[in-house]
Amino acid sequence: MLETRTLTKSFGPIHVTKGVSLRLEKGERRVILGPNGAGKTTLFNQLVGELTPDSGTILLDGADVTSLRVADRARLGLSRSYQKNTLFDGLTIGENLGLAAAVALGKGQGLWRDPLQSAEVRETVREVAAQVDLAAFLDMSVKAVSYGIRRQLEVGIALATRPKVILMDEPTSGVGPEMSKGFHRLLKALPRDLTVLIIEHDMDLAFDVADTITVLNYGEVVFDGLPEAARQSQMLKDIYLGAWEDA
Amino acid sequence: MTADLGFWVLQTLNALQLSMLLFLLSVGLTVIFGLMHFVNLAHGSLYAFGAYMAASLAGVLGYWGGFLLAPLAVAALGAVLYFTLIRSQRRAGPMAQVLITFGLIFVAVDATRLIWGDLPIGIAVPAVFEGQLALLGVTYPIYRLFIIALGLAVLAVLTLVLTRTQVGAMIRAGVDNDQMAACLGINVERMFFLVFVVGCALAGLAGAVAAPVLSVTPDMGLQILIPTLIVIVIGGLGSLKGAVAGSLIFGFVQTFGAVLLPTFNSVLIYALLAAVLVIRPEGLLPAKG
Amino acid sequence: MFAHTPLRLTTLTLLAIGSLAYAFVAGFFGLEILAEIAILAILVIALDLVAGFGGMVSLCHGALMGVGAYAFTVAANEAGLGAFPAMMLAVALSAALAFVIGAICARSIGIYFIMATLAFGQMAYSFVFQSPLFGGDDGLSGAPRPDLTAIGIDLTDSRAFAIYAIAMVALTYLVAAATLRSGLGRSLVGLHHNEKRLRALGLTVWRAKATAFAISGALAGLAGCLAAQHTQYISPGLLSWTVSGEALVVVILGGLGTLVGPIVGAVLFVVLKHEISAITPYWHAIVGLILIAVVMSRANGVFGFVEARMAARKSKPVLQKANADA
Numbered sequence: 001m002l003e004t005r006t007l008t009k010s011f012g013p014i015h016v017t018k019g020v021s022l023r024l025e026k027g028e029r030r031v032i033l034g035p036n037g038a039g040k041t042t043l044f045n046q047l048v049g050e051l052t053p054d055s056g057t058i059l060l061d062g063a064d065v066t067s068l069r070v071a072d073r074a075r076l077g078l079s080r081s082y083q084k085n086t087l088f089d090g091l092t093i094g095e096n097l098g099l100a101a102a103v104a105l106g107k108g109q110g111l112w113r114d115p116l117q118s119a120e121v122r123e124t125v126r127e128v129a130a131q132v133d134l135a136a137f138l139d140m141s142v143k144a145v146s147y148g149i150r151r152q153l154e155v156g157i158a159l160a161t162r163p164k165v166i167l168m169d170e171p172t173s174g175v176g177p178e179m180s181k182g183f184h185r186l187l188k189a190l191p192r193d194l195t196v197l198i199i200e201h202d203m204d205l206a207f208d209v210a211d212t213i214t215v216l217n218y219g220e221v222v223f224d225g226l227p228e229a230a231r232q233s234q235m236l237k238d239i240y241l242g243a244w245e246d247a
Numbered sequence: 248m249t250a251d252l253g254f255w256v257l258q259t260l261n262a263l264q265l266s267m268l269l270f271l272l273s274v275g276l277t278v279i280f281g282l283m284h285f286v287n288l289a290h291g292s293l294y295a296f297g298a299y300m301a302a303s304l305a306g307v308l309g310y311w312g313g314f315l316l317a318p319l320a321v322a323a324l325g326a327v328l329y330f331t332l333i334r335s336q337r338r339a340g341p342m343a344q345v346l347i348t349f350g351l352i353f354v355a356v357d358a359t360r361l362i363w364g365d366l367p368i369g370i371a372v373p374a375v376f377e378g379q380l381a382l383l384g385v386t387y388p389i390y391r392l393f394i395i396a397l398g399l400a401v402l403a404v405l406t407l408v409l410t411r412t413q414v415g416a417m418i419r420a421g422v423d424n425d426q427m428a429a430c431l432g433i434n435v436e437r438m439f440f441l442v443f444v445v446g447c448a449l450a451g452l453a454g455a456v457a458a459p460v461l462s463v464t465p466d467m468g469l470q471i472l473i474p475t476l477i478v479i480v481i482g483g484l485g486s487l488k489g490a491v492a493g494s495l496i497f498g499f500v501q502t503f504g505a506v507l508l509p510t511f512n513s514v515l516i517y518a519l520l521a522a523v524l525v526i527r528p529e530g531l532l533p534a535k536g
Numbered sequence: 537m538f539a540h541t542p543l544r545l546t547t548l549t550l551l552a553i554g555s556l557a558y559a560f561v562a563g564f565f566g567l568e569i570l571a572e573i574a575i576l577a578i579l580v581i582a583l584d585l586v587a588g589f590g591g592m593v594s595l596c597h598g599a600l601m602g603v604g605a606y607a608f609t610v611a612a613n614e615a616g617l618g619a620f621p622a623m624m625l626a627v628a629l630s631a632a633l634a635f636v637i638g639a640i641c642a643r644s645i646g647i648y649f650i651m652a653t654l655a656f657g658q659m660a661y662s663f664v665f666q667s668p669l670f671g672g673d674d675g676l677s678g679a680p681r682p683d684l685t686a687i688g689i690d691l692t693d694s695r696a697f698a699i700y701a702i703a704m705v706a707l708t709y710l711v712a713a714a715t716l717r718s719g720l721g722r723s724l725v726g727l728h729h730n731e732k733r734l735r736a737l738g739l740t741v742w743r744a745k746a747t748a749f750a751i752s753g754a755l756a757g758l759a760g761c762l763a764a765q766h767t768q769y770i771s772p773g774l775l776s777w778t779v780s781g782e783a784l785v786v787v788i789l790g791g792l793g794t795l796v797g798p799i800v801g802a803v804l805f806v807v808l809k810h811e812i813s814a815i816t817p818y819w820h821a822i823v824g825l826i827l828i829a830v831v832m833s834r835a836n837g838v839f840g841f842v843e844a845r846m847a848a849r850k851s852k853p854v855l856q857k858a859n860a861d862a
Contacts, residue, residue, distance in 0.1 A: 030746060050732075050736075069740055070736055071735050071736075071737075071740050071741070072738075074644070074736055074738035075738045079737075082733075086736075087729075087730065088730050088733070088735070089730070090729055091537060091725070091726075091729065095537050098722075099726045099734075099737075103737045103738055103739045107719040108719050108720070108723040108734075108739045109719060109720050109723065109739075109743060109744055109747060111718045111719070112714075112718030113718065113719070114718065114719075114722070115719040115722060116537075116722060155732070157737070161738065219688050261678070263650070303795055332832075335832070336831075337565060339831075340646075341593075341647040341650060342593050343831050345593070345647075345784075346784065347828050347832065348824065349781050349785065349827070350785075350823075350828040350831070351828065353821055353827070354820075354821045354825060356821075357820050357821030358821065361821075395839050454658050473654070476654065477655065480655070482653045484647070489819070510666070512663065512666075513666055514659055514660035514662050516655070517658050517659035518659060520655040521656060524640070524641070524644060524648070524651070524655065528644050528648055528652075
């Protein structure tokens with residue numbers, strides 16, 4: 001569904017992504033682990049087109065999208081959430097989701113009808129609100145809700161485009177352990193045909209939702225396999241557990 | 248051939264003179280922007296105030312009295328503006344700044360009309376610089392050569408201060424990264440004030456030297472504003488090199504455009520600006536890489 | 537997101553009734569002022585659409601209005617088109633020019649956007665100023681008013697013209713409000729809040745910006761046509777950046793991003809201008825001081841201030857109740 005071949009990117013002398021090859025099947029849920037500065041977010045930025053790789057290819061559903069722009073990739077069904085909330089701050093939660101759904105449905109340039117009133121958009125907003133547990137907050141302004149709710153909205157906006165592949169950049173960063181667990185329950189309830197790639201800091205939670213695990217270090221893939229194998233890998237413990245415990 | 252050469256020399260001197268005048272104005276504006284992220288549309292009004300002060304003082308103290316005191320008077324006005332308006336609006340965003348300083352222009356134009364009247368004022372060139380100088384087959388007014396020399400001198404002093412002194416290093420650090428500068432223990436507030444006031448004084452100096460060659464009118468500040476803004480946007484907001492490059496580009500395009508392509512002349516510089524904004528939205532030599 | 541609150545609808549109704557009632561009782565001078573207000577209102581609605589809702593603070597709207605005025609006058613006088621076809625042509629030309637400017641400036645943000653629009657506006661100003669076709673500094677005269685005698689309306693009469701201008705304000709408002717409630721309008725507000733996210737959601741940002749700017753430009757062009765018809769004389773000064781700056785001042789005085797506020801601003805601005813300039817020749821200084829005071833007070837103009845007060849009053853009982861419950 002989503003594949004990269006020898007993706008490489010460097011800023012000056014520093015390799016932030018070094019020959020990364022990944023392959024996600026349809027419906028796969030993969031978690032990317034790695035210490036700070038391992039190049040996880042930089043990889044996401046290249047996958048969605050916010051950064052251009054120096055070399056390598058990105059395939060979405062079999063099609064080469066390496067040279068496509070951000071908006072074009074989004075229209076092909078690739079969606080992402082950000083580690084730092086990237087919301088429409090002055091609007092309500094319902095408007096945030098509605099705007100995302102409207103743009104994804106190709107109504108973002110329309111001149112005649114109000115897309116927020118259209119049946120399709122309203123249906124999407126209702127469904128996504130249920131998926132990320134926001135149904136009770138739709139009429140509230142983003143400014144008026146807690147950080148945890150905003151975190152849920154961050155993922156909700158990405159889901160509102162009805163993507164084939166969703167990339168989530170540390171969806172539970174900054175929220176407490178209880179909320180993280182609740183959020184992972186929501187993740188598990190997402191439709192099984194949605195391909196999910198998550199950057200996660202918390203190893204236990206990662207093992208909780210992952211079908212497969214990829215570990216990045218210094219921009220390189222150092223592990224790629226099943227959670228059980230990752231859990232038992234002495235190499236991972238040696239190199240990374242220390243780093244996580246520090247974090 | 249000599250006539251041809253004379254034409255080029257003459258126009259080059261004209262272009263240089265315009266460039267240096269614009270440089271005096273734009274350097275203050277651009278460094279203030281680079282350091283404080285403040286857009287001061289009233290910068291042209293400070294220039295006009297400088298010209299009026301120079302004209303008034305010249306009547307009493309002679310040309311050199313005006314030349315020396317006008318920049319100080321403008322710096323004093325700048326200090327007042329800094330404490331009443333500028334400081335509180337520094338973080339208010341470009342729109343509030345554009346509007347407040349636009350309001351200041353309205354006030355400044357009417358204030359000059361109230362004090363000095365609507366009619367243009369002229370002042371004489373100082374006695375030392377009267378007359379013409381023969382140079383490379385052309386004769387050129389000495390006073391205009393003085394403007395060129397003054398611009399180059401200010402450029403040299405500013406370059407020295409910015410590259411060789413501690414204050415200059417602080418200013419460069421501040422333009423590069425204001426948070427970092429604050430972390431380094433620099434008194435940012437005092438540095439802002441200093442830069443703002445020096446920028447105002449340079450605008451006043453520009454007004455004082457321009458007074459004998461241009462007529463001093465209430466709308467002269469408004470007229471110089473657009474060229475100044477074009478200079479700093481072409482050059483790249485915040486950089487000394489950008490102000491130099493922008494001034495030279497504007498001076499030469501404007502001067503040679505007027506004689507070589509008179510029909511397109513006034514559109515030429517705007518088209519150039521539009522092209523720069525399309526190709527390099529941050530200007531040719533922006534302060535930050 | 538844009539919505540018609542009861543306060544906005546009430547204000548609009550009062551403005552409509554008030555202006556029409558005044559149009560029937562006013563003398564010649566009053567009617568001239570009414571037409572002036574209407575033309576300015578059209579320009580500032582156009583500006584608020586992009587500046588207030590889309591965050592695209594333009595300093596070329598005076599130029600877009602001027603292009604409309606010149607295109608209308610030349611099309612009607614030189615090309616011999618009727619007044620309405622000439623208006624349509626002028627509006628289309630302003631829209632096309634605005635689309636190009638919007639597309640080129642789409643990458644620029646904040647002060648760079650302001651400067652870029654300033655540059656394009658001044659370019660148009662210089663072009664008109666220098667081109668012999670447009671009469672240069674002397675300007676052009678003799679722009680015709682539309683001929684509506686077939687339906688019994690004589691627009692050369694200043695009362696009829698004032699009412700016609702008010703109708704055009706209503707049309708402009710409807711177009712702007714419809715745009716804001718369309719998909720494009722929703723995206724425009726979203727762009728103001730978070731451009732990066734909208735791009736990641738699949739919006740072609742430059743096209744949305746350019747289209748919104750084109751609609752705004754069309755409305756500014758309409759204001760230009762009316763300005764030409766009103767005074768029947770146009771000069772390059774109409775395109776100058778200070779006209780754009782003044783329009784921005786009116787938007788701010790009324791209330792940025794409220795669509796209704798700028799109309800209130802236009803009424804206040806024109807009335808104040810005539811009142812103050814009757815007393816002193818230095819009315820610009822007074823406007824400048826008022827502007828500085830309004831911006832420094834952080835209130836969103838006159839209408840924005842009232843709106844915020846009403847909202848505070850409305851939410852207060854709820855808060856008190858919540859406190860009592862607790």
